[in-house]
Amino acid sequence: MPAPASSSPVPADFPATTASALIAAHGGRVTRTRVAVIEALQGAAHPLSHDEVGVALTDAGIAHDRVTLYRALEWLVDKDIAQRIAASERAWRFEIRRGGEHRHAHFHCDRCGQVLCLEDVPSDSKPALPAGFELDRSELVLHGACADCGRRGLKMEAR
């Protein structure tokens, strides 16, 4: 349940902690699906694919439709509550946007496909662009092998 606005003087850009508050602050309807999606993303140690979010919802006992999930994620990105990452492979990864404009790089393991956040590696380069271009954001993705996989002499697939 969203807290009555009267008793919660929280500006829309305040990094609200609860899913409900986040949704309400952006003028959306607080539904079970959206709440569960946000909580799944907030609780994740790394950016989640659409499919991983789906599994999280199922685990939480929230019935959901594939399309609804896509739309919930799309809405979150649109409201800048979450962001998409095109790390590699064909599926998007989603991640909650934490306070402010702090953008960090990501690491994609070319062996297992896992993606993780490199919180201390900034992704905010603002190089000079050709005339007429406008820069919105920069996405830095590092590729290689993660610790779990190691690179045991196997040639990595250039995926």
Next chain:
Amino acid sequence: MPAPASSSPVPADFPATTASALIAAHGGRVTRTRVAVIEALQGAAHPLSHDEVGVALTDAGIAHDRVTLYRALEWLVDKDIAQRIAASERAWRFEIRRGGEHRHAHFHCDRCGQVLCLEDVPSDSKPALPAGFELDRSELVLHGACADCGRRGLKMEAR
């Protein structure tokens, strides 16, 4: 298997100019499809999607199969003749690897989806990674609006 070094004194890492030479230097068979794909990539002003390469082949009068094209591109990436870029959207983009290890950033227009090379913006950051991680390469993709699109007040889709 690699071509017999005896008859072709061209080291595999030599920046051969012709498609045929490139292919042969990597021990591949020189087929019309591969030659045409390489020439399409070499002649392109920006990284091409699988589909764009297909159009180029058709324009060049080279009949081809969708799957063959995927496999030709896969082979080029495997041989490090070309590289894949996950700029955004769901389709890969392909680009010829020019001499040496020079890696540059790319710009993705969130309005028209076009991707272009930023030859003077390097993409070679080598930040410290957690223990056990191995870095292979870094991919820097800038997002925004290109000059053609401009950002005419329209909200960009966060694609």
Next chain:
DNA sequence: AGTTTTGATGCAACATTGTAGCATTTGAAA
């Protein structure tokens, strides 16, 4: 609390992008 409005959902159907298996063709080595 009941009604209304419209945003959100669920379903079916479709689109795009990429892979796998296998019979056939063909580049180039012998």
Next chain:
DNA sequence: TTTCAAATGCTACAATGTTGCATCAAAACT
């Protein structure tokens, strides 16, 4: 020329999103 693995071209299928539309329900309004 002959030979044979490498490439190709099907067909089928898998994975990931998207569109349209009828239905449901969150929350605003009596």
